[in-house]
Structures are given as structure tokens and as C-alpha cells.
Amino acid sequence: MTPDEVWIAPAEWLPPAAEKTADALAASRVTAEEADAMGYEQLPVSPDLSAPQMAVRAARRALSRAGVPAADLATVLHAWTYYQGHDFWSPAHYVAAETGAGDAIPTGVQQMCNGAAAALRTALLQLAAHPGAPVLVTTGDRFAPPGFDRWGGDYGVWYGDGATAAVVGSGGDRVPEGSLALRALHTRAAPELESAHRDVAAFHEAPHLRDAAVNVRRTKKAYFTGRGKSAFLDRLRRETTAVLAAALAEAGIGPGGPGLSAVLLPRLGRATARDVYGPAVAEVTDAPTADLGERTGHLGAGDLLSNLAALASDTGPHRLERGRYAAVLSAGAGFTWSAAVVQRT
Structure with missing residues (x-):
């Protein structure tokens, strides 16, 4: 296939x-x-x-x-x-x-x-x-x-x-x-970054024994203290660039991304879009980027499909026009990065 x-x-x-x-x-x-x-x-x-x-x-x-x-x-x-x-x-x-x-x-x-x-x-x-x-x-x-x-x-x-x-x-x-026609799906992973979301002091016998609520700030702060936040963000940018470039190549879209209407981002906010995803995407294509999280926030595992739903909608500002391509980025703790390229046929 x-x-x-x-x-x-x-x-x-x-x-x-x-x-x-x-x-x-x-x-x-x-x-x-x-x-x-x-x-x-x-x-x-x-x-x-x-x-x-x-x-x-x-x-x-x-x-x-x-x-x-x-x-x-x-x-x-x-x-x-x-x-x-x-x-x-x-x-x-x-x-x-x-x-x-x-x-x-x-x-x-x-x-x-x-x-x-x-x-x-x-x-x-x-x-x-x-x-x-x-x-x-x-x-x-x-x-x-x-x-x-x-x-x-x-x-x-x-x-x-x-x-x-x-x-x-x-x-x-x-x-x-x-x-939408799926023209490419590419994924990269860096398992060595998993401890950014892990309590390195110990594994626990049941949920919420260390904290009453999930505390991602604590594990991230410990990770940044030991390994540096700037190096972590640099890795995120490099992996995003690499996964997007690979997906565009797989879809047959050459350098610069001709025919690419937009690159939709994980819904992580304006600062992350500006400081991480914007520069990463700009290394590959001059297509505009968009964060559609203004009224949804980050939907956990759902950002990618929600972005695809916006592209496939019959109306709306992000509806993908027939014949045009769009890329959708995804990222998750672990870390794993994915890029999907779709076309409205």
C-alpha cells in the first residue's frame, strides 16, 4: 500500500x-x-x-x-x-x-x-x-x-x-x-528524554502517592536543573525540523513546500509556537503556521486529529482547499514527534 x-x-x-x-x-x-x-x-x-x-x-x-x-x-x-x-x-x-x-x-x-x-x-x-x-x-x-x-x-x-x-x-x-488523502506520516523518537516526565527518585506502588495531583512541573524542573532547558528546547526544534522535512519528502513536496497551505502545530500556546515550532518549521518551509488551541487548549492525545478535523471541515478559516496540501505536527512525552501531510482531493 x-x-x-x-x-x-x-x-x-x-x-x-x-x-x-x-x-x-x-x-x-x-x-x-x-x-x-x-x-x-x-x-x-x-x-x-x-x-x-x-x-x-x-x-x-x-x-x-x-x-x-x-x-x-x-x-x-x-x-x-x-x-x-x-x-x-x-x-x-x-x-x-x-x-x-x-x-x-x-x-x-x-x-x-x-x-x-x-x-x-x-x-x-x-x-x-x-x-x-x-x-x-x-x-x-x-x-x-x-x-x-x-x-x-x-x-x-x-x-x-x-x-x-x-x-x-x-x-x-x-x-x-x-x-483527506494521507500523503505521508513520519515519526521520530528520542527515548532518552523520557525522564523529563518521570520521578527519578523512585517508582511508586500506586497513583498519587508522591503528589495529590499530577505534577509535571516538578519532574520537568528536576530535568531542566540537571540537563539544561536550552538544550532540551534545541532538541525539540531539531527533531521537529527533521520529522517535518521527512514527511514533506515522503509526500513528494520539495524544498520550500510548494503547494503547502499551512503547518498546524500542537496546541501548546503562543510562546511555544513562536520560540520552538516557528523556527523549526521555518528551516523546512515558508508555509504559514497556526496554533488552533485558542478555544480548546491542549487536548492531550487529540491535537492532531482535531487539527485534521479543522482542515476537513466544510467551512471555517482553516478549511483545506481542494488540491492543496497541509502538514500537521504532533509531539508527546517520551519523546516522540510525528508529522502528517494531507491533501484535500
Whole structure:
């Protein structure tokens, strides 16, 4: 199978409730400097639905968009970064059951915030082995208290609740109207950076024994103290440049990225887009970059599929025009980087 044969019909489901940055600022949950660096207006918040329940809603939208019955799915791949609502359980099987994919093989994908790209990569392997059998990819994350502080639990990342999904298929006989053709997907990893998110002092017997809530700031601060923040950011830039260049080459898009409408970024805020992703992308192409997180924040494993949904939308400022290409970047703790190149056909 070649990438030219693969199509993606993406969708998302975000809760209607939201917490505003202005309110977080007034409550001293963030500082004025943090709000300026992020540049986001609000974060979607789920007051009741769990992450897998939201994923089911996104899945139904993607299946409807693709015109694919759930019973036809061969595989369901569910990715996430944080707690799924039960301690000892398979959320992927729940998503498959609630979606109606009773004959599909459910599989969980845990590659942190690069989870959607990892699931998409797995979907390509499944399609290569079984052409014509569509695959459903979903993500779902809910960063609820008391276990997670969506505003202050991490440096330079604000976390929004929501879910995304995509039906991934191959072959030209039943390509859904409005779907995106996947022209390339490239991934790189640097496992030696995993300790940026690990408590190096000890492994623990159960969650939240060291801290009442997830504390990414503590592990990152320890990592930066020992190895240096500037070296870490330089590595992020270099890997982003390398993965984007490889994906554009795989898609047959030459130096400078002719025909490339945009490069959509992980939703990590204005300062990260300016200081890390902007310079990294500029090494490869002069196509404009965009961070679509102003009203979503970082969706955990879902940024990539949410960005694809924006490109595939029938309306909206980021709708990809027919014949044009776009690249979507993804990154996750570990660390892993991915770049997908799609075309509106």
C-alpha cells in the first residue's frame, strides 16, 4: 500500500462548558505572564462525561462523516494521556462496544500526546495487512480535579477536555466526500528524554502517592536543573525540523513546500509556537503556521486529529482547499514527534 491510497475522515467532540482564562487569572490560577505567553481564551471542561464517553461521541460523528457502519470496522484504536474513568479496565473495548463495532479488535494506544499519530501509524499497518477493512481511531482526555490542575499542573501547557476520532480507509472505490488523502506520516523518537516526565527518585506502588495531583512541573524542573532547558528546547526544534522535512519528502513536496497551505502545530500556546515550532518549521518551509488551541487548549492525545478535523471541515478559516496540501505536527512525552501531510482531493 502507498500513502496515496489512504483516506481519513476526522471529527471531534468538545464539551459545551468552558473555563475562561480571564476567570483563571482573576482567581490567581495563572499569572498575567502565563496568560500572555499562552494567548488562549478558554479551555473546554467536561462536568460529567468521562474521556471514553466523549470518544464515543466523536466516533459517531466520524463514522457518519465517512458513511461507514460501525459493524464494518476491523479495528478500533483508542489513545489517551490521562485517567479514563476506571482504575483497571480497557477504554478501547468500551469505545468499540458503545460505538457498535462488535466485530472489531479494540486496542489501546498509550504514547502520551503523540497518541493519535501512533494510532494512525498502527492503522496504516492494519490497512496494509487487510486492505479495504476500515479502522476507527479515537482519542479522549478529561483533565479533571482533584487529580489534575489543567491550568497549573504543567509548564507552558493548558489542558482542555475533549475527544477526537477518524475513520481511516484505503482504496479509491468508496472514498468519503470531504475526507483527506494521507500523503505521508513520519515519526521520530528520542527515548532518552523520557525522564523529563518521570520521578527519578523512585517508582511508586500506586497513583498519587508522591503528589495529590499530577505534577509535571516538578519532574520537568528536576530535568531542566540537571540537563539544561536550552538544550532540551534545541532538541525539540531539531527533531521537529527533521520529522517535518521527512514527511514533506515522503509526500513528494520539495524544498520550500510548494503547494503547502499551512503547518498546524500542537496546541501548546503562543510562546511555544513562536520560540520552538516557528523556527523549526521555518528551516523546512515558508508555509504559514497556526496554533488552533485558542478555544480548546491542549487536548492531550487529540491535537492532531482535531487539527485534521479543522482542515476537513466544510467551512471555517482553516478549511483545506481542494488540491492543496497541509502538514500537521504532533509531539508527546517520551519523546516522540510525528508529522502528517494531507491533501484535500
